[in-house]
Amino acid sequence: MKVKTAHMELDAEPFSSYFSVLLCCETLVQECVTVSAKIPKKLKEKMQRLKIKPSKIMRKALEDEVKRREIEELKEEIKKLKPTLEKMGVNDIVTAIREDRDNR
Numbered sequence: 492m493k494v495k496t497a498h499m500e501l502d503a504e505p506f507s508s509y510f511s512v513l514l515c516c517e518t519l520v521q522e523c524v525t526v527s528a529k530i531p532k533k534l535k536e537k538m539q540r541l542k543i544k545p546s547k548i549m550r551k552a553l554e555d556e557v558k559r560r561e562i563e564e565l566k567e568e569i570k571k572l573k574p575t576l577e578k579m580g581v582n583d584i585v586t587a588i589r590e591d592r593d594n595r
Contacts (some may be wrong), residue, residue, distance in 0.1 A: 526553070 526549065538545060
């Protein structure tokens with residue numbers, strides 16, 4: 492399988508163990524950092540026995556939590572804007588949206 496990045500094209504087979512790191516750092520075009528967590532020893536043993544990869548689970552859980560909190564922030568903003576929007580008529584809002592789109 493060929494992997495094309497912004498800087499090069501290479502055969503992924505010899506680098507299969509490093510492919511996910513390459514994919515993360517090249518495709519997403521963002522710097523990756525390491526995040527660690529302390530867990531009970533028994534949990535780690537169970538994870539190893541079940542062959543659970545914690546990095547994928549932690550990444551997904553963190554992405555979900557960030558998304559949830561961003562939604563909460565947006566809900567708060569909407570809550571703050573609601574009294575102002577209620578004073579405006581639907582036609583005013585439609586006109587404002589059209590003007591904004593036309594100015595792009």
